[in-house]
Amino acid sequence: MVYEFRYLAPRTASELAALLDGHKTDGKILAGGTDLIPNIRNGLMKPRVVIDIKKYEGADRISFGSDGLSMGPAVTINDVLRSKDARERYPVLCGCAHELASHQIRNRATVTGNVVNASPCSDMAPALLCLGASAVIRSATGERIVPFSQFFAGVKKTVLVPGEFLERIVVPAASAGAVGRYMKLKRIAGHDLGIVGVLMTRHEGRLRFAVSSAAPTPVLVDTVTEKDSPDEAARKVLAAVSPISDVRGTREYRVHMIGVYVRRLLAEVR
Amino acid sequence: MFDDIKTADLAYVGKKAGRPDMVEKLTGEAMFVSDMELPGMLHAQLKKSPHARARIKHIETAKAAALPGVRAIITGEELDYHIGLYIVDKYILAKGEVRHYGEAVAAVAAETLEQARAAVEAIEVEYESLPPVLHHMDALKPDAPLVHPDLGTYSYVTAAFTPKPGTNIANHTKLRKGDVDKGFAESAYIVEREYSCPSVQHVPMETHVAIVQWGKGDKVSIWTSAQSPFTVRNLFCHAFKLPHINVRVQTPYVGGGFGGKAGIGVEPLCAVLSRKANGKPVKFQASREEEFSLLPCRSALTYRIKTGISADGRILAQHMTMYWDSGAYADYAVNVTRASGFSASGPYEIPNAWVDAYTIYTNKPYGTAYRGFGHVEFHWAVERHMELIASAIGMDPLEFRLKNALRPGCHTMTGEEILPGTGNVVKCIEEAARRVGYGTLTAAEKAREKKTGWKIGKGVAALQKAPAMPSFTATSVVLKMNEDGSVLVNLALCDYGQGTYASIRQIVAERLGFDIEKVKVAFENDTDRDPYDWQTVASKGLLLSGNAAILAAEDLLKTAYAVAGEALRANPRDLAHDGTKVYIKHHPSKSVSFSSMAVGLAMPNGNGIGGPLIGVGRYIAQGLSNLDKETGEGNPAIDWTYGAHGMIVEVNEDTGEYRVLKVASVYDVGRAINPDIVRGQAIGGMIQGLGTAICEGYIYDQQGRLLNPSFTDNKIPTAKDLPMEIECAVVETPQVDGPYGARGVGEHSMISVAPALGNAIQKATGAEITHMPMRFEDVWRAIQKKEPIDNWITKSPVGSCRSAPELRNHE
Amino acid sequence: MKIKLTVNGLLYERDCAEHTTLLRFIREGLGLTGTKEGCGMGECGACTVILNGHAVNSCMVLAAEVDGAVISTIEGEAQGPSLSDIQKSFEKHHAVQCGFCTPGMVMSVKELLVDNRKPSTDEVKEAIEGNFCRCTGYTQIVEAVMDLTGQPDGKGELEHV
């Protein structure tokens, strides 16, 4: 890296909170590093202090309890894929995880990092939205819980304010067993950012859709019902998104493909 | 150099043989320039232009110079060296004006990379931005800004090129054969279409890197990731007016090149920094982003073809106009234009042909050689055109191709007669078609269509290429025998992955009759130690260097026989040898071992005879001539390698998504010296060609800024992008003057992959795609008959392939 | 800062700048230049090493983060003078051309084979999806792994017409 910074690795969550409080403007949290480090390399971010969130006790914990699946800030995408609880109870979460980048990146990138980054093309966000997951946010002054449906605030923006960090993601126990599929349109078959991505889940008679790369944030659509025709479902999903044209594809094609995916998913996810 | 010996009767040629570089590369021991560090070495970083065209008003370096660790800062203003391969049109650092986005305007060398970067950021450049000319077709307009107003004053290779001062045309190549007007008048059908493809990146996995030490007495040492050490030395000496003996160029292992490292690159920059830093070695390694915009790419092409066809499907006349986008500098692009001009029809007989090929300057990163040297791009056009003609005249495309394919007795566009030994394109086409079951769908394929709802289509595309090189291109090989009778092979043709050294080793072992384990080809080339080779380009390496290797082996044997004859008191004509000794044919027990002769033979009484055994082989291209500047007539081709791909693809008509189910590639290689290496070249090039076909290409905004200068938005194929089935086969029509009958195939595998895909997609869906690459969206648009995406220089954020700047971080 | 880590079975204790990537630390700090940089952005896999049992892009890891870790690089692959089985199979199948992607490629394959002794071709492709190779077209690499795991498909030959 050609830009210099200091590296700090707090050993407890409260030490972490205190450090973040002291570096609200010049500090950046390092989780998997798969976004932060390229950003620093490219000069897009120039933190003076990089605070490693992975080193405190329990940061890498992934566990299933009465309130659901809980994932700490150091839990990687492949940790999810390796977790028996995740695989058996939340196949949708694993389906999205599997679509994220390459194997090496999945070994490093974290679930929290993928959502805190708040990229419109986040692959984990659709799963968390459809499964009704929440973010447990912590700071030196306390803790708050925000459902992911209210977590994203814009392109690369979340409700987190300086000094706060995402301490845990909780996927509710009630969502366990949801079935679904994530369809991601890419330029190549190999690892790529999505041109669009659509996740559909079906659980206890309820349909949910989440769409990535089609609006400033990942979008949840929970207004589609089993009674809707495929065209009606596609119309409802499209009404919730606002894709743009960019180097990956035009707005026109994105709109078309979201419609195609909604119809395919309705036919395929049983 | 061809002796008609069956492969079965050969020991090594045509057989399986390992590569000599495996252990080093598999263990990480192979040393690339990027791995090298010299004592006291400084690190360079560059300040680059954010504009496509601008006047440099002022560069402020004082602040940067005062920073810690900074040892040299250079701007274009202090340098007055022009460099250029065919047209000498480029400064080492932009001077007065920047001509493309990403062009270097200032350079820093510092103790550490961090210090160099900090200094670069402290340099302030004041620009006056000027309206750029971006699209090569716009650059032809009479009122277009001139990228090189001084074109008339540049020196260039006059025998081959024709720049047009006062325009943006860096070269105009012409070819005239027969009477086109008459041909069109006699034609039953006339089909005219336009095809295009964007600029793309070579993407060698090792980016360009060099270390240069400008020593005292102007003695310059260069370590570089280049394909052609002698060309680097030659161009470097020309630019700096240094005697050749002062400059030494070394190329250790090189991490891929594909033509992008064929000429001179970052070496002069490091050199001027080293000189200014009082002779400390300076290293510069391009970042991946710099590889995309500072270093050259492949030229974009717009190709118009008008063809007259007889009622029975014979091509009678063809009018071809190629517009090549050179970018800001001519580099190899002018020669790409020339080579493509004489090959422009593909492997078909065109009795009346007219070609105009233009190389056009624009304000974009410049174009250079890239695997196929123009043939990937124009075969896209030609082979799509053949398909579209066939469908227009109601003939099967395969039948139409076979009817017009070159056969013995035909003449190429430059007037060269095709002979039985030239190669067999008809067989390649037929075999590729057969291997994909061209023309029908099998029961399994029909069932698959039914199950998936995706349409299956099969296409074929043919290809040809001859090495594009000066008519007097030469090379040499030296064999040196070691004390134990083993042999070291030195040559300056580089092996940067293509595997030529494995084949050379087989050829040397074969010709010497030695155990192959006793033959070593030295990696890591050095202009001070290796014998001359022009360049490692053009798929000419195996043919020229292979022949030189045979001659060197024969020379070494001749020398050994002379010594042995003296020692054994026998006439050398009565001698024979095996892998260890030379003996008298009719007294086989009377012999003298190679090891005893290797460095000079000691006779029983102590007298010495002979001396170190060395064999020298020199080979120069034969019978090539300059092309007439008005008609294109002449002989440019040392050999033609023909080939064809067959492709099966399944396409979703509703979305444009597709999958390649099978590719079958067939080449007439003369003789496959090393089958596994031929297959490696065949598959590697095919996948690279598929990358070009499916996703690769530079996208600019209207200011000429490259929007996708990284792997994030410039994808290349991964292992997951492999076709489901791949077959590679060779036809072996011996090349009469090729080593053991072989001809080159390094570039050919990349050619015509895209049109094979396009043809298969058309077969499946009827989509008439004329622009490359074929992203799913492009296919969808073609099927739906929607306007194509306004590729490559995007106009508006909506309805085009570009994000509005404020939304660009939407990812 | 001071870090301590085990690389290819050897314990190293070194000073390193806090902003140094693991890739640079391995190459410049330890002189293990087998691991390459192809992009510095996590896209190409040339920098793949095995960190605590997992293949990672070392260009996106800070050396400071891996204090105490166990790392394998290509230099640790061959034991003594002879190549490892993975390396031998790559050699046999011509799975190497320029060799620049090779160290990372071998590391990815190594990780795959730790808990999957009989991967399918799709699993092999997925394991090396993050390793760009511009030269070989991947096929001979996949064949090398399939052969190594006792599943050769016998198709990997040039055919003569």
Ligand code: FES
């Ligand atoms: S160098 Fe690390 S992924 Fe490319």
Ligand code: FES
């Ligand atoms: S062998 Fe050259 S990049 Fe893989």
